[in-house]
Amino acid sequence: MQKHCKKENLRMLLAALFLGVAILITSAAFARDRNKEYIDCNKEAAVSAVHTAAVGLGEILKDVRRESWRVDIIRSFIAPIRFYKDKSGYFYVYNYKCLNIAHATQKNLEGQNLYNYRDTKGKFVIRELSAMAKKRGGFVEYYWVKPGHK
Numbered sequence: 200m201q202k203h204c205k206k207e208n209l210r211m212l213l214a215a216l217f218l219g220v221a222i223l224i225t226s227a228a229f230a231r232d233r234n235k236e237y238i239d240c241n242k243e244a245a246v247s248a249v250h251t252a253a254v255g256l257g258e259i260l261k262d263v264r265r266e267s268w269r270v271d272i273i274r275s276f277i278a279p280i281r282f283y284k285d286k287s288g289y290f291y292v293y294n295y296k297c298l299n300i301a302h303a304t305q306k307n308l309e310g311q312n313l314y315n316y317r318d319t320k321g322k323f324v325i326r327e328l329s330a331m332a333k334k335r336g337g338f339v340e341y342y343w344v345k346p347g348h349k
Contacts, residue, residue, distance in 0.1 A: 241288075244283060244288065248282045248288060252280065252290060256272070256273065259276070260273075274300075277289070277290035277291070278303050280303060287345060289303040291308070293328065293329065295333065296312065296314070297312055297314035297316075298310070299311050299313060313325040318341045318342040322342075
């Protein structure tokens with residue numbers, strides 16, 4: 200039973216976190232260009248990147264028992280990954296409770312709970328991402344400062 204729970208927790212972690220990431224990493228496309236074709240292309244790239252990372256990370260984590268080791272592996276795994284032509288795509292990982300597990304570009308967010316974080320338009324970004332991840336994925340439009348910009 201305990202082994203099943205650990206695998207189920209890992210599956211839920213990956214589903215919630217990486218499906219949420221697909222939503223998060225697409226935001227730059229919305230901010231830069233409202234062209235539907237451009238946005239659709241970036242969504243496809245995000246879905247592919249997230250799927251690839253989730254499958255690879257899931258395989259790596261399947262036998263890792265300690266939660267602290269899992270977190271370390273997730274952080275190491277996502278840290279160097281960049282995608283999109285301009286390298287603006289990156290991963291970050293939250294659990295269902297909106298706790299940041301890992302962030303490729305903003306390490307200061309790791310370990311913080313962003314349940315009450317609102318974007319400049321007042322949207323509870325991480326709450327919405329968590330809700331979408333619980334539904335097995337999708338996209339949420341939000342506003343976030345692009346790394347290296349103000």
